[in-house]
Amino acid sequence: MATEGTPARRVVGRAAVIRTGFRLHLVRDQVIQRWEQWVPVCLLAMIVASDYKVRTRSVDDAVGGQADPFVLLEIVIYLTVGAFCVLRYGRPPRPRRVSPMVFLLYAYVTVMAVSALYSPYTQLALVRAAQFVIVLVVTRCIAKHAGRRELHNFAHAFLVLVAGSVVFGAIIPFQHAQQEEGRFSWLAIHPVTAGIFLGIATMIVVGYLLSHRGDREGPRWPLSVYLLLLALVGGGLIATQTRGAVVGAAAGLAVLGWTFWRGRRKMEITLVAGLVTGLVALVAAPAILAFFQRGESVARLETLNSRTDLWAQAWEFFVQKPLFGWGLTATRGLFLQTIGLGGGHNALVNVLVDGGLVATVAWVGLLVMMVFTLYRIRRIPPSIAPDRAILLGLVAFLVVDGMFVESLGAAANVASTWLFVMVAWTELLRADSERIAPVGQAGPQSPAVPMTPRPMPVRPR
Numbered sequence: 001m002a003t004e005g006t007p008a009r010r011v012v013g014r015a016a017v018i019r020t021g022f023r024l025h026l027v028r029d030q031v032i033q034r035w036e037q038w039v040p041v042c043l044l045a046m047i048v049a050s051d052y053k054v055r056t057r058s059v060d061d062a063v064g065g066q067a068d069p070f071v072l073l074e075i076v077i078y079l080t081v082g083a084f085c086v087l088r089y090g091r092p093p094r095p096r097r098v099s100p101m102v103f104l105l106y107a108y109v110t111v112m113a114v115s116a117l118y119s120p121y122t123q124l125a126l127v128r129a130a131q132f133v134i135v136l137v138v139t140r141c142i143a144k145h146a147g148r149r150e151l152h153n154f155a156h157a158f159l160v161l162v163a164g165s166v167v168f169g170a171i172i173p174f175q176h177a178q179q180e181e182g183r184f185s186w187l188a189i190h191p192v193t194a195g196i197f198l199g200i201a202t203m204i205v206v207g208y209l210l211s212h213r214g215d216r217e218g219p220r221w222p223l224s225v226y227l228l229l230l231a232l233v234g235g236g237l238i239a240t241q242t243r244g245a246v247v248g249a250a251a252g253l254a255v256l257g258w259t260f261w262r263g264r265r266k267m268e269i270t271l272v273a274g275l276v277t278g279l280v281a282l283v284a285a286p287a288i289l290a291f292f293q294r295g296e297s298v299a300r301l302e303t304l305n306s307r308t309d310l311w312a313q314a315w316e317f318f319v320q321k322p323l324f325g326w327g328l329t330a331t332r333g334l335f336l337q338t339i340g341l342g343g344g345h346n347a348l349v350n351v352l353v354d355g356g357l358v359a360t361v362a363w364v365g366l367l368v369m370m371v372f373t374l375y376r377i378r379r380i381p382p383s384i385a386p387d388r389a390i391l392l393g394l395v396a397f398l399v400v401d402g403m404f405v406e407s408l409g410a411a412a413n414v415a416s417t418w419l420f421v422m423v424a425w426t427e428l429l430r431a432d433s434e435r436i437a438p439v440g441q442a443g444p445q446s447p448a449v450p451m452t453p454r455p456m457p458v459r460p461r
Contacts, residue, residue: 046134
């Protein structure tokens with residue numbers, strides 16, 4: 001019988017230690033895999049906290065910074081997400097070279113956050129500035145410590161959130177003024193904000209439908225699931241009767257399709273899509289006209305629901321403080337006394353009044369640099385092509401929709417959060433495209449190996 005010190009006993013002990021270590025290794029891998037879901041959890045938590053409202057507040061309470069339990073909950077959620085990223089990925093700051101796109105993002109956030117100090121609504125501005133910085137921290141952690149797979153997980157989770165919201169809004173409608181006009185929404189969300197959610201979801205699900213047979217990162221759901229999601233979010237988008245979101249979605253889908261298809265197939269599909277669009281426009285012209293008129297008078301349509309009057313007033317405010325603007329969230333209250341509207345109702349106007357020329361140059365430069373970066377990585381493998389098409393479609397949608405609503409140029413909302421996510425996604429896409437050799441291009445050459453001459457066979461005479 002083997003004693004404690006015999007070799008056989010030592011072998012058994014080592015085997016037990018190896019098995020225990022293997023179990024611990026599996027547990028650690030499971031924990032790490034579970035923590036990989038922090039990207040969709042953190043992003044969705046901030047988006048829901050900012051835009052999902054279950055009550056309506058007066059403009060005076062919102063601008064004055066009057067806090068209620070829901071506002072406090074929103075602040076707590078943002079602080080929790082920010083603390084999680086700092087505690088998990090926080091590192092001492094060190095100087096390093098960043099891309100021009102990231103530099104413009106830093107400049108834009110810095111100018112807007114500093115402008116909160118001289119905003120006429122300081123309490124609200126400081127909260128929005130802190131949220132601005134937290135979203136920046138989260139998206140920079142994504143760019144440095146996550147990958148495109150995690151962003152695709154977030155995109156799928158966003159689709160489920162928006163589609164579930166459409167179902168909820170159809171089953172349990174909330175009473176508010178916009179629903180009396182026949183416009184669809186859910187909870188106490190304004191139909192314009194709901195249109196942004198639905199437009200973004202439409203870009204994503206169409207991108208996944210086009211790339212369903214190809215190779216890409218992230219989850220791959222059955223085709224029937226994507227078609228069901230498209231029916232829900234597309235139908236909800238039309239039901240909101242948000243003209244800016246519908247026009248933006250049309251522009252985004254055109255850019256997405258033109259980017260995704262290549263060569264002869266692009267021209268064929270473009271020709272067919274043009275013919276179908278023209279046919280639909282001829283057959284359903286009265287219905288389309290009624291959709292965009294929405295029962296409003298000609299005078300109201302000519303002013304774009306008083307938007308042109310607001311923009312004229314915004315130009316006067318901009319001339320008074322052209323360089324650094326009036327401060328973050330200033331547009332929420334500057335127009336109330338003169339026009340009775342809150343916000344710039346245009347992303348560019350909103351940035352001009354809030355942050356002045358300095359913030360506007362950084363913001364416009366950020367959008368241009370993102371498109372330029374995506375344009376430069378044209379020769380990419382099929383696994384990256386869907387990401388590029390979806391991102392360009394999202395840029396087109398947000399810019400066109402931003403002509404009618406200020407969300408893209410404001411803080412702490414779904415459009416601005418998606419803008420930061422798109423910057424991180426573009427950075428990851430650019431890095432992956434540089435590491436992966438494009439199709440048809442030779443990969444890295446192997447080192448030269450000296451060749452020894454073969455001995456010539458000796459023929460018998």
